[in-house]
Amino acid sequence: MGSIVEAACDCGYQKEMFLGGGMSDFTTRCSFPYYCNTCRSLFDGNLFLQGISCPECGGTQTRPYDDGGLCSRKGDLHAFSRWHAGKELVLTDGEYLCPKCGQFSLRFKPIGCWD
Ligand SMILES: [Zn+2]
Ligand SMILES: [Zn+2]
Structure with missing residues (x-):
């Protein structure tokens, strides 16, 4: 789920994201927020793919929001976490880099489930 x-x-700035995988595609799809260094945008990338490219500019200078450089302060609560390829990727309720204003004031908040 x-x-x-x-x-x-x-x-x-506000964006709703569908993370993880659904009932039908959880073996091939696991979405996680990514940041594009080239055009400074936030998008959901599939962790199953090798080399995630940005849907906006096609650039490959991307990194998952689990990256330490995209977070100024980790929170205690997990907004979302998922084990993938032996590694746990975690989004906390801390402060993250906003793709719009460039400040570390972006927050992730769980608002529901999908399948
Ligand atoms: Zn881009
Ligand atoms: Zn902002």
Whole structure:
């Protein structure tokens, strides 16, 4: 089952993301938020794919939001976490880099489930 997570920032940026995988595609799809260094956008990438490219600009300078450089302060609560290929990728309720204003004031909040 997947999770619906809302990314929101004080600057007004807001995005609803469908993370994880659903009943029918959980063996081939596991979505996780990614950041594109080239065009500075936030998108959901599939952890099963090798080399995630950005849907906006096609660039491959991307990294998952689990990356330490995208988080200024980790929170205690997990907004979303998923084991993939022997590694746990965690999104906390801490402060993350906002793709719109460039400040570490983006927060992830779980708002529901999907399958
Ligand atoms: Zn891009
Ligand atoms: Zn912002």
